[in-house]
Amino acid sequence: MCSAWLGHKNAPFSGRGSRNAAEDLGPNILQLNTEGLTENKISVIEQLADKNKAFIFVLQETHSTIADKLVIPNFSLGGSILSRNHGLATFVHERLEWSLVDQSAKQSKTEWLCVDVAGCKIINVYKSPRSRFTPTAIPTFPHPSLYVGDFNCQQLNWGYNQTSPVGESLDSWATSNNLGLLYNPKKTATFFSRRWNVGTSPDLAFASFGQDSRLPDRGVLGKFPRSQHRPSLITPPRLKVPAHSDPVKRWNFRKANCKHFCLLTGGSVERLPPSDPPDIERAHQDFLREPAICG
Numbered sequence: 001m002c003s004a005w006l007g008h009k010n011a012p013f014s015g016r017g018s019r020n021a022a023e024d025l026g027p028n029i030l031q032l033n034t035e036g037l038t039e040n041k042i043s044v045i046e047q048l049a050d051k052n053k054a055f056i057f058v059l060q061e062t063h064s065t066i067a068d069k070l071v072i073p074n075f076s077l078g079g080s081i082l083s084r085n086h087g088l089a090t091f092v093h094e095r096l097e098w099s100l101v102d103q104s105a106k107q108s109k110t111e112w113l114c115v116d117v118a119g120c121k122i123i124n125v126y127k128s129p130r131s132r133f134t135p136t137a138i139p140t141f142p143h144p145s146l147y148v149g150d151f152n153c154q155q156l157n158w159g160y161n162q163t164s165p166v167g168e169s170l171d172s173w174a175t176s177n178n179l180g181l182l183y184n185p186k187k188t189a190t191f192f193s194r195r196w197n198v199g200t201s202p203d204l205a206f207a208s209f210g211q212d213s214r215l216p217d218r219g220v221l222g223k224f225p226r227s228q229h230r231p232s233l234i235t236p237p238r239l240k241v242p243a244h245s246d247p248v249k250r251w252n253f254r255k256a257n258c259k260h261f262c263l264l265t266g267g268s269v270e271r272l273p274p275s276d277p278p279d280i281e282r283a284h285q286d287f288l289r290e291p292a293i294c295g
Contacts, residue, residue, distance in 0.1 A: 030054035055093035062087040078115040125149030179206040182218035
């Protein structure tokens with residue numbers, strides 16, 4: 001994420017927080033398909049958040065029908081979609097500014113909800129394995145925006161052995177909306193099927209491009225109890241700060257023609273006018289003004 005990612009934007013204030021909290025906290029995002037959110041899983045999520053400095057949780061398949069049960073200490077519920085079979089929940093640390101922007105209609109085949117955190121739109125997404133994905137299933141939001149969740153779409157670009165029609169639709173949707181896929185084939189798969197004994201990556205993240213075209217970093221964490229999914233950690237891109245040095249003139253002597261340089265400087269010394277009385281500074285300036293020296 002560039003400087004626009006989760007910092008310095010003046011978002012509408014709906015949650016508790018200070019305006020510069022994103023800078024102080026380090027706005028890492030934890031994404032996970034919980035396969036049912038329980039008190040024990042909430043405790044594990046808290047531990048992961050503390051260890052990885054995550055201050056936003058983007059959770060899928062909460063399997064919760066009561067919003068009062070979606071409680072994590074020190075976090076506000078930024079938005080939720082209640083469902084016995086699926087369900088979404090986005091939690092934001094109580095020190096960050098946030099506001100609920102929009103969410104999908106009831107009975108939508110692709111569930112999504114958008115929360116603005118310090119100017120960044122974070123879209124929590126869940127698409128069931130049997131539903132189709134259409135280009136209008138998820139609205140597009142201006143930069144900076146991050147689409148993260150369980151998409152359940154097979155595509156070669158994110159590690160599957162084949163590309164399904166819904167996978168092709170999702171890839172085309174991301175390309176047409178100038179979204180970059182946060183995927184590293186060297187990372188562990190986000191899902192391990194106990195039934196088929198194989199790992200895949202249905203959990204994905206897409207980020208909008210800024211002017212500097214830098215995207216957030218995304219890593220996959222260890223196994224999560226009572227879920228076949230692994231948590232993903234999304235972090236802002238590391239800024240490359242230039243190293244400042246003293247303004248001292250430097251030459252590459254490996255490329256210098258030393259013999260030719262000696263001939264030029266030797267002839268220049270013979271042509272220098274005599275200095276009477278001796279004046280070192282004047283002699284130095286006369287030497288520098290020689291055509292062979294100044295070029």
